Amino acid sequence: MGKTNDMKILVLYDSIGGNTEKVAKTIHEVAVAARLDSSLIRLTAFAELDFNDYDLIFCGSPVIEWLPTPAMRSFIQSKLKEHRAKRDVLPCAPLKPGKFAVCFGTYCGAHIGVKEATPMTEWLAAFFWHIGYAVIDKLHLPGQMRRPDIDKSIERENNMEGILGNLAGRPGESDLQKVRTFTTGILRHAGALS
Ligand SMILES: Cc1cc2nc3c(=O)[nH]c(=O)nc-3n(C[C@H](O)[C@H](O)[C@H](O)COP(=O)(O)O)c2cc1C
Numbered sequence: 019m020g021k022t023n024d025m026k027i028l029v030l031y032d033s034i035g036g037n038t039e040k041v042a043k044t045i046h047e048v049a050v051a052a053r054l055d056s057s058l059i060r061l062t063a064f065a066e067l068d069f070n071d072y073d074l075i076f077c078g079s080p081v082i083e084w085l086p087t088p089a090m091r092s093f094i095q096s097k098l099k100e101h102r103a104k105r106d107v108l109p110c111a112p113l114k115p116g117k118f119a120v121c122f123g124t125y126c127g128a129h130i131g132v133k134e135a136t137p138m139t140e141w142l143a144a145f146f147w148h149i150g151y152a153v154i155d156k157l158h159l160p161g162q163m164r165r166p167d168i169d170k171s172i173e174r175e176n177n178m179e180g181i182l183g184n185l186a187g188r189p190g191e192s193d194l195q196k197v198r199t200f201t202t203g204i205l206r207h208a209g210a211l212s
Pocket residue numbers: 032033034035036037038039079080081082083084085124125126127128134135160161162163164165
């Protein structure tokens with residue numbers, strides 16, 4: 019890896035069963051290994067942060083009915099209000115130089131594949147565009163479904179017979195290796211690594 023600079027990185031995520039957390043931690047580890055200033059924050063109702071403090075934001079969620087988790091949605095909606103109140107959401111959404119976002123998530127995609135995940139990352143991306151962050155990429159990774167709220171046989175069917183095949187143990191090591199390669203590429207693309 020090349021020389022690093024002083025870009026501030028945020029990896030903000032929600033995760034119900036741990037899949038998205040694995041991806042978020044991997045992104046953070048790559049940034050830290052590159053000696054970059056990276057903060058890993060798991061979403062809580064009390065998460066206090068100002069997006070404008072960060073230059074490169076990775077924002078991730080599991081796909082829940084094609085969208086981010088309800089907690090992530092309410093957090094982003096409250097942030098949108100805050101940014102509006104400080105006149106940080108303007109017509110034409112002027113881009114802030116040197117400010118980038120990447121939206122990521124895990125999903126099971128049993129019925130329609132990645133089309134189940136793209137509405138989620140598009141939803142998150144729309145927010146970052148609104149506050150002047152250029153969304154430079156999106157990453158969707160298969161993740162084994164764990165749903166105590168539905169019949170075990172339906173859960174098994176979704177994990178074994180879906181359009182993405184057998185999801186047992188996903189995201190697994192080869193998925194995380196893709197995350198490492200992707201993150202290194204993004205760090206170079208955004209100018210965090212020269
Ligand atoms: C309540 C619930 C709803 C879900 N809805 C979808 C869905 O609409 N589409 C999809 O592809 N996966 C769906 N999933 C599967 C999760 O997105 C997937 O298993 C993800 O990897 C879970 O991530 P997590 O372990 O970080 O929570 C759902 C899972 C749960 C628990």
